[in-house]
Amino acid sequence: MIRGLTRGGLAMACAALLAACGSQRAVVTSPGPAAVTVPLGTSLVTAQGTWAIAVMGGSAASNNNFWQLFVRPAGASRWSLVTPEGAADNGGLVAAGASTSLVVGFRPSQNLTYSPLATSADTGKNWTPGLLYADLADSPGALAISPSGRTLALLQDGTIQTAPTAAAASAGQWTPLTTRKALAASAPGRSCGLTGVVAVSFGPNKDPMAAGSCTRPGVAGVFTDAGGTWRSAGLVLPGKDAVQVLGLTATTGGNVALLATGNSLLAAWWNGTRWTVSAPVTASTVRALGFGADGSAWLLLGNGHAETIGGAGGSWQALLSVPPGTVTLAPQGTATLAPGSSAAAEGYDALAVSGSKLTVWQLHQGAWAKVQLITVPIVYGSSS
């Protein structure tokens, strides 16, 4: 009997061992906040000129990816490297422009947990350091600056902070404006089912604006802060799909937003009271997006396709397939293009990256031509 019990015990032990061996390691899933990610590579236009942000160098895994800032001054034809010095930018660069200045935020990486800032009023020749003691959001629309210098910053956790002036921003004097939770819990937030905030801007009345993703079909999450109360900007799209705002910017006449719903991408213009929505363009992958100063917008899609639109009332124009390695488009100059004009399709530079080399392409008579090559002196290993 003892022998049988012993063997039985051994059998049970082996069975337990087999059960343990046969089981797969549990896959741990940790639910996180709804993520709305738009690539950081972009371009923007200010009175000083056209700016472009692109990641160059090596792999992010080895901290050899370095984000670069380029500028083509107004009236000039050539681009220059003007990345602010003094801080590592492996985490990414976010920029926002007002009429006379450009503010750039360094997203923190590795052991740094807050975001150095840099502001320039002379097309990047000189920079004034600043500080945002927080983790800037991983979105090209995470910063906004009004003509008066009031600055908005969207943080990675969805909090929006504000500094009353550019000087206050440089001095690190930021105060919270709202949080993602508070915005989602507000009346307009609940109406749209807000899940994440992706961009900040200023409205026609210079009121802070925020935009993000909603779950309620057709409702676009664009909000304005009027005296401490958040209101919906009232953008509603037809259809049964949820709407995600990809970008939001201020123009002289109002705001422009780029939206994704289902497999469609749209542009929408707001004059403070009314929205004008473009026809959709079908696409599933967005590699980069950006805006011109005149209400124009562009999309860099998968497979080398690109679409541009001149402004409210315009239609999407497909660009010739962009050169390989193109990471962002940049509008040519600040000229206003007539809606529907074929010239709109040719008014863009394509910036392509290969390692430490940036190639600038321009469309001439229906073909891309290489017009400039910049070798960036990347210091590989400096962040290791």
Next chain:
Amino acid sequence: MPGMNSGLNPADPTLVAAFRSALFHQGAIALIAIVFLWLIWATARTWRVAPPGASGGAPGADTAEARGRRLLRIGFGLLWIFDGILQAQPKMAGGLASQVIEPIAASSPTWVQRLVNWGGTAWSYHPIQAGAASVWIQVGIGAWLIVASRGFWSRLAGVASVGWGLIVWVFGESFGGIFAPGLSLLTGAPGAVLVYAVAGALIALPEGAWRGPRLGRLLLAGLGLFFLGMALLQAWPGRGFWQGTVDGKPGTLSGMVQSMSGTPQPHFLSSLLSAFGSFGASNGFAVNLVVVIALAALGAIFLTGQPRLVRYAVAFGIVFCLADWVLVQDLGFLGGFGTDPNSMIPMALLFSAGYLALAPAAQEATVPQEATVAEEAKVAEEAAGLAAAGVAGASGTAAGNGAISNGSTAGDGGTATGDGPSESDRPTAWGRRLRPQALGAALATARARSVAAVAALVVILIGAAPMASAAANRTADPILALAIAGNSTVLNLPAPTFSLTDQNGQTVSLASLRGKVVLMTFLDPVCSTDCPLIAQEFKQTGQLLSAQAKNVELVAVVANPTYRSTVFTRAFDRQEGLATVPNWLYLTGSLSQLSAVWQHYGITVENLPAGAMSAHNDLAVVIDPSGQIRQEVPADPGPGTSSTKSSFSVLLSQYARQALGRS
């Protein structure tokens, strides 16, 4: 897994040299201790006059050890010694945690990783002591098993084998990887060192258990069930063993074989493995079928317990194990980080011992049972040195007196009989045992093998004691910091003066810090790599100094030409938890003020283009209370793991204490 990996290069010359030095010194101590022990024993034997009739005893009445037990004892003794020698490879101290333990644990569940990390952290904090301890403990256990062939001390050696085996199985092998996917007997399941522990448990059994075939049957039955289970596991679908290739990539077994062929080893071995890996990739089904059938057959035959069948199964099993050992496990110990020859050799020893135990040999002499018991008691008391030679219990009968195992000669004075105390006066009281006369008598009559067993235990203690002491210290060994950054430079120069602004806007000059030791470094407030780590090291240094911290000022000077205002120093302090440290100062000033300080202290600071952070050399200086620079310390923090940060903190606190001691 934070903490377990020191992040250092295992071949770092400083670590390797320190490891070799520790092994040499501990080996010398062990040798001296062994020689000393031998001298005492020899002297005691020479001086002590043997009592009349001491040489009595039943000549020739000797009980041979069970063959199965002897095979296990000597086989695993040699394996432990071999493993100990492997632990002495140069890169082991600095690399075992990162190159062996961590990769094994990485594929195990999180709770296993946490448990392993808890133990592995001790290794990374004290790699030299841990590495040396592993050498001497394993060599000592192996020697102990070999020399102590019978009795209490032999069984105790088995217990030691169990204990250390289980420790290694849990913390070194992550439970033999049984909770990780891809488990297979071919690759080492359930962990080689677990087999060592099982063997140790068998050795620890009373010798009576080895007399009959019952133990052999039980052992083989257990192994039979195990092999059947492994066969089932090997045959289980969906685990990749039936496919030679999966989606164009090698299957589970052939993939492992081909990766093993890439291990640094003699070319002929790697070629052999590569060829077998290719064969397995092309014929995965057939190979696995053979394996499954072989394991099932072995298991089934072992379960029968029939000696004739088992004999053939053992022969086949040994061939199977050797083939797997060469073709799959690649001998187990190559590549510079091999800790043992993997599981096939131990497994073969185990089932061979089971067979031998199943069929006890005819040459085992028959001895009166009471003599065997008395003999065990006699050996135990001799080796412990705690009983008078004339113990009545051991000398109660002539057969008992003569029943001395281990083949000891009369010259050993192995028997003490007759004139000793009568059985009623048996000295069971510890007081009587510890009398010098009793101790001397016990020592003089101790057998050579008993003394050798004690010597083996001394070797173990010489390895274990330093590690136990180090493990009790929650800070890391400074050797890590020295390996990363190099030795400091001893100086005796006046520290250049400065007058800068602290994080609160107050002016601070070096003169105002006179009377305190100043530990000073240079930090970039928006640095994303080294500077936060150095800041943490300084913070920990302050904590280590405890009461002496009030006499030490921890000072950092900004090392960034652009991001240098107090806005940034305060932000950095807040990020690093330094804002509330009372003796912490983060100084800045105008660019010209900072440039002067950088120049005077040999710090080069410059902005780099294209998104790189400001570049500056990592340096710390120790300034004594009179204002003299006493040490210039390279402050490169290296990987910045918890062990390296702790190591730097210990080093800096030592320098600070030295500087305080000079004042």
